[in-house]
Amino acid sequence: MKTHLSLILLCLCCMFAHAMEQPPRAVEDIMESIIERSPEADLEQIEQQLQELQQHPINLNTASPEQLSQLFWLTPEQQEQILLYVYHHPMQTLYELQLVPGLHDYDIRNLLPFVCLQGAAEKPSLTQAMRRARHELLLRFDARHIEQTPTDPYYGQIRYSMRARDRIQLGAVLKREPGEIPNARSRYGAYVELHDIWKIRTIVAGDYRASFGLGLVMNASLPISKSFRTTQLGLEEQGLRKYSGASDDFLRGAGVTMRFGPVDVSAFYSARLPKARLWQQTAGLNMQYRSERWRVGVTAVEFWATDSVRVTPMYYNALYFRGRQQLSLSADAQYRYKRLSLLGEVAVSENERWGVAAIAGMRYAGSDYSLLLLGRYYSPYYDARYASTFGEGSRVNDESGVYIGMDISRFHHWKLNAYLDFFFFEGPKYQIREPHTWGYDLMMQALYLPSDRWDMQLRWRNKRKGSRDMYGARWQLNNHWQSFSLRTQIDANLSRESLSPLRLPNQVTGSSSASSNAKLANLGYGVSAFEQLEYRVSKVPIVMQLRLQGFYAPTYSCRIYTYENDVLYSFSLPATYGIGARYMLNMRYQITPMIALYLRLSDTWYARQWAADHQSPTHKTDIHFLFRLRL
16 A cells, blocks of 8 residues: 555656646547447457557558548548548648538547548558568566465466558557466467558458447447447448457458459458357358449348357347358448438348348438438347447447437537437346336436637436446546646446336335335435546657546446556546545656557456455456557
């Protein structure tokens, strides 16, 4: 305890050095918005993608539509307006982004760290690109939850990557989990990604991911979902892409995308033995036609394994795929005419019997507002192996619903977002045992951006799923100075279990007082508040972040997630569950342009009585250390 306090006091004393310009917070803002809409997505890989974009920004004067599609938080209209502006007026300075129609202050602030301006240059050959390649070696060592795993809490990771402009990327990763003895089940892998070789658009080998259409058949990337940009159209960046993360969700093999005029043809194959020790093979084919207004594609994916896929029997997964072989087919289309966009995909998948899934939407984008209407139907028998798309559940199975989203930016200094989603389940779902249940999800958010010095966010969310009502609220205030950045945030959640015939059979009395007492007994709430200080020291290349947080969330249903910065290519998403306090200290020391050190300390203290009741340690400590060498 004394050691932690000494480190905090030492860092606070260092904050009285001279100042320099504060670092951009775009990665943190974008990650928080993704967490809100897709907490089940591979956030580590998304964080890496953003960090790579920050280190290798896109040249707006020579960017292609495919390159701009990596900026997935921009709408298709915003990407198109950037391309149109650059086509007529090549940019001389990034300040010209304010002249691009449809780009607002908030969008520009999140865009600046990932773009640059350079003159047009000839595309280098593979030999020239290799000579100018950049190499990066990362050595990471963690001690995780030291009090819970005192015998072996150590996590290790070695990662190497090489990037030669936008044409060649290759790398390798090896990791060790706490308590793991390195063997064939450990996470290790390598990847190669090549671009623009003759008619070949992309070649991937080793570990990679694939995304096509709207995700009904194949999507191993970021799915369409509810978000701070409520009218986002989802997967703009499609195709094959290398995978350099440390999770176990990827394909291993090879794939290629050939371009024949307006037609792209992609084929891929994967064979791997995951931790389940079930040899799995996957083969797929996608054909896509692109024009100024149309994008039409068809996808076929075949999956087979040496034995039936094992799923632990539960009340909610009776119709999940359990076979040895599965064929999935889909057709998708998108059409744009002026400010109107139409999109949709229809798919069939082989399960116990053939299941059908469909999603269709319509979007209208005005100069300072946009609207989205999206409908979906996923049959109870539809359960494609690699599907991931818009939905209330994390699995594309047994769901139907209608979504309405709205973004408004026409008010000076204000940005308003809202959505309303109605959904229906035919059978039981996770934490919902009743069949034929429905629910809704309502979110309203306001961003106030009066200047570069400070901004404020207000959010309200009301959700009913099955027999549970959930309410959430957030207030956030960000202050920016030349050297300091101060963030204040308060989150509150409330959960209430409604009376259910299944939960209380034959016990629903006619007494209003008995009903009220039962509702109060099922009422839970959680509150979290934190203050975060960020500082950059001028004479010493050190960046520091310190967060102090207190929380009261005694029930798990009212837990609160708050995004935290971590070492490079990583993030932390602790669930503030319980009664206690937490601190986080994050430091980066750029010793030379080639060498950098990262250190992160965090500790959570719990109230002794709460910890004793839940048989939990009174506090949890994490230490993360990373060494980076870049050549």
